[in-house]
Amino acid sequence: VNGTTGEGLSLSIQERKQLAEEWVCQGKDKLDHVIIHVGALSLPESQELARHAAAIGATGIAVIAPFFFKPTNKDGLVAFLQKVASAAPEVPFYYYHIPPLTGVKIRVEELLDGIKERIPTFQGVKFSDTDLLDLAQCINKNKGEQFEFLYGVDEQLLGALAIGANGAVGSTYNYLGQKTNLMLQAFAKPDLALARRYQFLTGEFLNFVIKLGFGVAQTKAVMTFVSGIPMGPPRPPLIGAADEFIVKAKAKLDSIVWPDGN
Numbered sequence: 128v129n130g131t132t133g134e135g136l137s138l139s140i141q142e143r144k145q146l147a148e149e150w151v152c153q154g155k156d157k158l159d160h161v162i163i164h165v166g167a168l169s170l171p172e173s174q175e176l177a178r179h180a181a182a183i184g185a186t187g188i189a190v191i192a193p194f195f196f197k198p199t200n201k202d203g204l205v206a207f208l209q210k211v212a213s214a215a216p217e218v219p220f221y222y223y224h225i226p227p228l229t230g231v232k233i234r235v236e237e238l239l240d241g242i243k244e245r246i247p248t249f250q251g252v253k254f255s256d257t258d259l260l261d262l263a264q265c266i267n268k269n270k271g272e273q274f275e276f277l278y279g280v281d282e283q284l285l286g287a288l289a290i291g292a293n294g295a296v297g298s299t300y301n302y303l304g305q306k307t308n309l310m311l312q313a314f315a316k317p318d319l320a321l322a323r324r325y326q327f328l329t330g331e332f333l334n335f336v337i338k339l340g341f342g343v344a345q346t347k348a349v350m351t352f353v354s355g356i357p358m359g360p361p362r363p364p365l366i367g368a369a370d371e372f373i374v375k376a377k378a379k380l381d382s383i384v385w386p387d388g389n
Contacts, residue, residue, distance in 0.1 A: 130164040130189070131225065131255075132298040132343055137362040140172055144179050151183045162187035164223060168195055170207065174214035181215035188212075189221040189253060192231035201237050205245050212246045219250035225279065226256050236264040243272065251275030253296050259286055266291035281307075282333045285326040288314055298346045302353040303329060306385055324386050335379045336372075344368050345376070352377050 128150045129135030129143050138146070147163045154161045163185045165176035173190060180188045190211050198204035212220040226232045235252055242249050251274045254262050266276055278287035281297040284307070300307055310325035336345065347358035348368035360367045 128161060128163045130223070130296070131228065132301070132346055133164075134343060134362055134365075135164050136167070137365075140167075140175065143176060147176075147180060147185065148183050151185055160186045162189055162221060164189045164191070165211065166191040166193075166223060168193050170210055173211045177211050177214040177218070181218045185218060187219040187221055187250060188215055189223045191223040191225055192229045192233070194229040194231065197229070197231050198233065201233055201240075204231065204233055204238065205242065209245050212248055216248065218248060220246055220248040221251050221253055221275075221277070222249075223253045224256060225253075234258075234261050236261050236268065239265055239269055239274070249274070251277060253277045253279050254287075254292070255279030257283060259283070259290060262287060262292065263290045282326070282330045285310065285314065285322055298343075299329065299333070301346075301350045303332075309385075309387060321386060328383050328385060332380055332383060336376050339372050339375060345372055348373050349376055349380070353380070 128147055129138065133146070135143055150163075151161050163176070163180040165173055165180055165188045167173040167176065177188050188211075190208055192198060192204055193207060198207060208220075208222060222235070222238065224235050235254060239252075252265065254265075254276055256262075257280055262276065262278070265274075275294055276292045277294040277296045278284055278292040279296050280287070281295070281299040284292075284295050284297070287295075288311075295307075306325055306329065310322050310329075313319075313322035313325065333341070336349075339345075342365065344361040344365045345368045347361060350356070351358045352373060
């Protein structure tokens with residue numbers, strides 16, 4: 128909650144709290160986990176959001192790296208994360224690794240070395256990067272830690288699963304969640320040919336819309352026409368999806384023939 132697709136960093140602190148409260152309330156007895164993103168450029172604000180998440184009963188908190196004054200090495204990044212995590216000392220803590228947006232390219236493999244000693248509540252990583260070598264090294268070197276590695280590049284999920292990712296967080300699951308679940312079922316059987324078919328078709332759609340210009344605003348437009356629930360406009364500086372994009376994206380999604388026939 129309050130992550131990238133939710134435009135959390137474009138919201139006020141009060142708005143982020145209000146959304147977090149509503150998700151925890153609505154998710155009671157329905158959702159296994161409600162993980163609140165509490166990252167911010169300001170350490171006191173991030174700590175305030177972490178305390179709030181703990182107070183309302185969130186099952187986890189996540190934090191991205193600060194991205195204006197950036198940490199330049201592991202020690203600086205861990206020090207920031209530790210100070211946020213300590214504000215909610217009973218809540219599982221996740222590092223949200225998204226270097227394409229933060230510009231912080233400290234390898235997660237390096238970050239995880241000794242992380243439990245600094246952050247006892249450390250639970251895992253949302254890994255939103257295409258560097259599967261880094262992810263593979265994280266998984267291979269931390270077999271005994273029972274960390275969760277939640278992959279965030281939807282068009283590469285199958286590759287991440289093959290090397291040991293044990294979860295996913297992504298925007299396409301808001302509108303292609305059923306298809307992704309079918310891919311997960313095929314992978315678990317294992318029926319890799321079927322799993323690849325689902326992944327290739329997801330990739331075909333994303334490749335198409337990326338060429339048109341695909342970001343958070345366009346993602347919300349797709350979520351709107353698939354669900355029928357108006358997602359509203361993005362907050363500036365983002366600009367709403369053009370009508371031409373919506374028409375083309377809808378036509379492309381409707382044209383895809385999935386293995387289940389739908």
